[in-house]
Amino acid sequence: MEATMTGDPLPKLPATAWAVLGLLSFPGERSGYDLKKWADASLRFFYWSPALSQIYSELKRLEQLGFAVSRIASQDELRNKRLYRITDSGQEALATWARETPAGPPVLKHGVALRVWLGHLSEPEELRKTLVEHRDYAASTLVEVRASEDSAQDRWPFPALVLKWSERYWQAERDLADGMLADLEDLYRKQGGEAAG
């Protein structure tokens, strides 16, 4: 039923729907579960990984729109999975979306920075701990990005390019955390000095 020819306007969908369709725009068939794993290993580093339940509902919507089709694959008897693939109409809609919808500014919600911003409410010890944990988090995310880069999964050139970017991003994030930690020590030293001297 791959109807809907060229000419009908793009439905207004949340960015996540296009991201899911984007995951399907690479060759192959995938289940919702597969997509979640792939999102966790790539999308997550630069664009959040949607909840499984949302992936399932987006897939359902994409199929209703004719942008994807699914079939039931019963590979190991009794084990059922629903495999999706993108349609021509979906490929076209996705390309149109990429062409016409401006990307917009990146969305950042940095809880750690917020905590430091409210530093007057915390003990130095706690704030330090929060920052050190964040630094370690950034460092371990960096390791995960590198693992993802090494995996054969990402032989596609554009995803590889973005993983490279992500590697640099998380490197910067780690270094920025170190920098803020150093500045924080300076601040405490200065405050302590004022109080003492």
Next chain:
Amino acid sequence: MEATMTGDPLPKLPATAWAVLGLLSFPGERSGYDLKKWADASLRFFYWSPALSQIYSELKRLEQLGFAVSRIASQDELRNKRLYRITDSGQEALATWARETPAGPPVLKHGVALRVWLGHLSEPEELRKTLVEHRDYAASTLVEVRASEDSAQDRWPFPALVLKWSERYWQAERDLADGMLADLEDLYRKQGGEAAG
């Protein structure tokens, strides 16, 4: 009526509610409108700036919880504004929240990176344009951060520290965009070379 003594558990509020209360935790009285302006000039660089309507509704909720109080100020006859200030109970709740609630990983939704990830759907020209625009956006945000740092508004030490961090962040964001642009050119050259040679 600043009731609610120590001991009652923290209500589960969205991070934005605490962020708004945090804006009030610095000395002085502020209107919802003031808070929006301040959020646009500081919070925005590292933690999103809530919509005005949300600030108003969060303020209402904070007042109902006893974390803030408001009074009507009619400064220039007929001109009414509602000024809020934090209560002792609010100050205490905010400090408890900062102490007990882990900051969690930063949330990043990088639409530009998503576009590049789906680069196989775009013309080189368009992708370049998207990246150049993003680079300029990061550069101009950097200028805004520096302006905010220079303004007397932020004599508070912790906010100043986070603005310093934000400055480095947007610098990195700009440089990362340049890096991705260069990598993209390499990719196109390689692809072009393959096709040609």
Next chain:
DNA sequence: GGGAGCATGTAACGGGTTACATGATTGG
């Protein structure tokens, strides 16, 4: 036996947005 991973979904909830509504003042 039980926990982890595979696999798919539904339902409730609420956070946060845009659009709407209103109206005064200031400056070009």
Next chain:
DNA sequence: CCAATCATGTAACCCGTTACATGCTCCC
């Protein structure tokens, strides 16, 4: 005179989450 800024709010909407429900297989 009109646009921008000041100033406060309501209502509709829906994106996306968590919690719940189900059941299989593999491995310790």
